[in-house]
Amino acid sequence: MPHPLPWYVAGPLIGLVxxxxxxxxxxxxxxxxxxxxxxAAIAPCGVDFFRHDWKQTGLWNLTFLAxxxxxAWLASWLAPPSVHIAPAAMAALHGxxxxxxxxxxxxxxxxxxxxxxxxGFVSVVVGGFLVGFGTxxxxxxxxxxxxxGLADRQLPSxxxxxxxxxxxxxxxxxxxxxxxx
Amino acid sequence: xxxxxxxVVGALFGAVLTEAEVIxxxxxxxxxxxxxxxxxxxxxxAVVVAGLSLTVIKRLGLxxxxxxxxxxxxxxxxxGVRYAAGGTIFGLGWALTGxxxxxxxxxxxxxxxxxxxxxxxxxxxTWLYGYLRPRLPH
Numbered sequence: 001m002p003h004p005l006p007w008y009v010a011g012p013l014i015g016l017v018x019x020x021x022x023x024x025x026x027x028x029x030x031x032x033x034x035x036x037x038x039x040a041a042i043a044p045c046g047v048d049f050f051r052h053d054w055k056q057t058g059l060w061n062l063t064f065l066a067x068x069x070x071x072a073w074l075a076s077w078l079a080p081p082s083v084h085i086a087p088a089a090m091a092a093l094h095g096x097x098x099x100x101x102x103x104x105x106x107x108x109x110x111x112x113x114x115x116x117x118x119x120g121f122v123s124v125v126v127g128g129f130l131v132g133f134g135t136x137x138x139x140x141x142x143x144x145x146x147x148x149g150l151a152d153r154q155l156p157s158x159x160x161x162x163x164x165x166x167x168x169x170x171x172x173x174x175x176x177x178x179x180x181x
Numbered sequence: 182x183x184x185x186x187x188x189v190v191g192a193l194f195g196a197v198l199t200e201a202e203v204i205x206x207x208x209x210x211x212x213x214x215x216x217x218x219x220x221x222x223x224x225x226x227a228v229v230v231a232g233l234s235l236t237v238i239k240r241l242g243l244x245x246x247x248x249x250x251x252x253x254x255x256x257x258x259x260x261g262v263r264y265a266a267g268g269t270i271f272g273l274g275w276a277l278t279g280x281x282x283x284x285x286x287x288x289x290x291x292x293x294x295x296x297x298x299x300x301x302x303x304x305x306x307t308w309l310y311g312y313l314r315p316r317l318p319h
Binding site: 003004005006007008009010011012013014015016017018019020021022023024025026027028029031032034035036038039042043045047048049050059060061063064065066067068069070071072073074075076079081083085086088089090092093101103104105106109110111112114115122123124125126127128129130131132133134135136137138139140141142143145146147148149150151152153154155156157159160161162163164165166167168169170171172175176 | 182184186187188189190191192193194195196197198199200201202203204205206207208209210211212213214216217218219220221222223224225226227228229230231232234235237238243245249251252253254255256257258261263264265266267268269270271272273274275276277278279280281282283285286287288289290291292293294295296298299300301302303304305306307308309310311312314315317
């Protein structure tokens with residue numbers, strides 16, 4: 001299989017997930033709702049936001065998430081991805097002090113030992129926290145807002161996607177150069 | 182409710198995320214640095230295909246078993262603060278982890294097990310939002 005799977009194959013397949021979930025059971029495509037369902041299942045602690053019936057509203061989505069895990073595992077076992085990004089991007093990363101290359105994520109940031117370094121802690125722990133907080137606040141992530149919401153021409157999703165990029169560009173051009181200096 | 186179809190669609194989605202390298206921190210950096218079309222092509226064509234599908238579903242007037250039209254919930258704009266602020270906070274984290282929620286899960290399966298910590302941290306983030314929700318502007 002060619003790597004990466006070309007965008008004109010991957011994009012349309014991802015787009016078809018939206019009608020597929022509607023046709024199966026009138027469900028909206030959106031991964032980050034699962035964080036809310038998991039909080040409700042694990043530690044609702046009387047918080048209003050987690051008082052919903054997560055089994056009734058979220059079991060299908062948690063099953064979808066289990067599918068993602070299984071599909072990703074099978075795919076990486078059958079045809080492991082080997083990432084070679086644009087030379088300009090690699091050069092820029094070297095320029096700000098990132099020397100690791102290859103693999104899906106730079107090992108100097110994403111390994112068990114890196115958790116004990118500032119750069120690893122910020123990338124994994126702070127990064128993950130912001131993903132969880134931000135998607136819950138915005139009511140959606142890349143799937144719910146950038147794909148389903150934009151496809152449905154919903155204005156709030158466009159505002160959210162502009163926010164995604166404002167945040168992403170700030171991390172890329174301000175936070176990462178500081179973190180990797 | 183029959184759950185198997187959701188599992189199957191999820192598995193296909195997870196496989197595509199992996200093979201198209203959407204789950205790679207490097208691909209996300211490449212995107213935010215505007216050094217390649219790959220991620221824009223994926224998101225753009227996904228939006229177009231999903232949009233056309235929604236139009237067809239609407240034209241055909243398709244309904245679910247209970248007679249409810251197949252459609253996505255309309256998000257309420259309100260002041261818009263939640264979308265701008267929440268979106269920006271997510272974006273900051275997206276470029277740090279190099280992964281949005283689906284890829285975070287996929288990466289654990291794809292050989293970056295430390296992402297389990299990022300997932301646990303994401304749950305903590307969502308929990309804190311739930312706790313602070315009554316006091317945050319929306």
